[in-house]
Amino acid sequence: MAEQYSEIISGAQDVLNTLRPLLASRVMCKMEIPRTHENWITLLLEIRNIGDTYHLLIDNVAGFEAALSMFSDKEVSLEFAEKGGVPCRFNTRIIACNPREIWSELPRVIYRIQRRQYFRIEAPLGTKITFLTESSKERKKAKVKNYSAGGVAFFMENDWKLNVGNGLTEIHLNVPEGKEMIRFQIPKAAVRRVESESSHSRQALCAIEFTEIPGQTRNHIFSHVLRQQRVGIQRTGT
Numbered sequence: 001m002a003e004q005y006s007e008i009i010s011g012a013q014d015v016l017n018t019l020r021p022l023l024a025s026r027v028m029c030k031m032e033i034p035r036t037h038e039n040w041i042t043l044l045l046e047i048r049n050i051g052d053t054y055h056l057l058i059d060n061v062a063g064f065e066a067a068l069s070m071f072s073d074k075e076v077s078l079e080f081a082e083k084g085g086v087p088c089r090f091n092t093r094i095i096a097c098n099p100r101e102i103w104s105e106l107p108r109v110i111y112r113i114q115r116r117q118y119f120r121i122e123a124p125l126g127t128k129i130t131f132l133t134e135s136s137k138e139r140k141k142a143k144v145k146n147y148s149a150g151g152v153a154f155f156m157e158n159d160w161k162l163n164v165g166n167g168l169t170e171i172h173l174n175v176p177e178g179k180e181m182i183r184f185q186i187p188k189a190a191v192r193r194v195e196s197e198s199s200h201s202r203q204a205l206c207a208i209e210f211t212e213i214p215g216q217t218r219n220h221i222f223s224h225v226l227r228q229q230r231v232g233i234q235r236t237g238t
Contacts, residue, residue, distance in 0.1 A: 007112040012054065018088070018110050019047060019056070022080060028226040029080040030119065031058065034091070038067045041229045044080075045101055054106040056092060065097040076104070081149075081222040086215075087113045119225050120148040124176055129154050131171040131189070133162065139170075142206075147173060149222040151189065151210055155203040162206050166191040171210075177224065184221050188212035 009018050022029075022044050032039035043059040058078075068074060074094040081087050090107035097103070123144040129152055130141045142154040152173060156162060171186040193207040210218070 009110040009112065010108065012106065015090075015107055015110055016047065016054065018082075019044065021082075023047065027080050028223065029058075029078045030226065030229075031061075031064075031076055031078045033067060033071060034075060034077050036071075040064055041226050042078075044078075047106070055095065056104045056106050058102040058104060060097060060100055060102050064102065068094060068097070081219055082112075087222070089113060119222075119229070120146050121225055121228055122146050124228075126176045126181075128174045129171065130174075131168040134167050135161070144173070144175075145205060147175070147221075148225060149210075149218050151192070151208050153205055153207040156194075156206045157203070160204075162191050162194060164191050164194060167211075168208060171208075173221075175224070177228070182224065184217055184224075186210050186213045186217065 009015060023046060026043055028041055028043055030039060031042050040061040040063070042061050044056065045059050046057040048055045048057060068076070075091055076094060077089060077091050079087060079089045088110055090110040092104040092107045095103040095105060123146055127144040127147070128141060129144050130139050132139055140157075140160065142156060145153045145155060147153070152171075168189045168191070169187065171189050173184040173186065175182050175184070188211045189208040190211050191206060192209045193205075195205040195207075
């Protein structure tokens, strides 16, 4: 799915007005070195004004400074979701790295992204999805393989008749997070892909895309995915 920028935010004041709510709500971001596989989950900490210059402070993460030292332009890309689940992206140049925070320039431009491929993660043990189909009033339940803020892939039972284009309704995505089970409720989805047999199971794999989802719910899933990514990074130390 190609990215389409629905809005370009430029000018120091508009950029500041866009970033400040993120600092208050402590929204997590994905930070990466462009055109590489180097990426981390982090937080925007503070906007600091020194003289006539604004600086953006970012929470430091393990391995970042060593990776950045290999690139002379010192540029990184950060992506986050605004309230309502709208994904945004900007690039900035790193000025300095301290043990606790990364100092960067205030970005000149922020892009609001209309369409994109959401970050997808492997489902933790116990993740389930339930839903209704067009042809049955009986709620179906399945084990989830992976998911994102845009959709889910799950294993189908052998007697299920799901085809590309079929609609699903009243979808409940149940995901363990820590000691709790979180439920995300999605009104409608559509089947986008059916694989007769996955590489990990003899069951067929079905991939669905959310076609109707409240912005708040999409934002909650997006934030949950980032939290899960950060937990994975902390566990592996990479």
